[in-house]
Amino acid sequence: KAGVTQTPRYLIKTRGQQVTLSCSPISGHRSVSWYQQTPGQGLQFLFEYFSETQRNKGNFPGRFSGRQFSNSRSEMNVSTLELGDSALYLCASRHDPGLWGDEQYFGPGTRLTVT
């Protein structure tokens, strides 16, 4: 079974631009979560989508948004990029978010650099 895939793997953008990152979950997984990882803050939860609906949201500004499609693929968008948005963005999928013990499978991440 193929793992979680994220595209692109690397991205360089300029301050003020917007960016869209894509995530394809493991086949059969209906929940997709997004995380931001920086050296200073570590891993921080952005949001989780299940059945095309945002189910949970972390403490990030409204510039960070996401969506999920009917095939469970997900995209996240960051508008008006700031230098501090430079980070590794990780996507994770799992089968059923109702199972609190359910394990997540992470993708390799998209490395975003904002200049």
Next chain:
Amino acid sequence: DAKTTQPNSMESNEEEPVHLPCNHSTISGTDYIHWYRQLPSQGPEYVIHGLTSNVNNRMASLAIAEDRKSSTLILHRATLRDAAVYYCILRGTQGGSEKLVFGKGTKLTVNP
């Protein structure tokens, strides 16, 4: 929100057991304790999880204190491939929304 506390770093020798501690003194009754690890240049990888009882799988063992305020991830025989950052995470619900709290992680160095 419940938080976890882990040592910043630990060191071990190859083929020796490793005990990675995690404190979660404000854990609630419905929080599961999850452990993930992140190898260099990779996304995190699930290791193990538990609620109240100790758990074993092919990768590791998880020992949970009776009061659930702390837990220990046990790698029975460390290998060089176990060198990674290990995260202790609480998963549960509070007020209907799932809360996801990552610790800062412990960087494990394995010496040959």
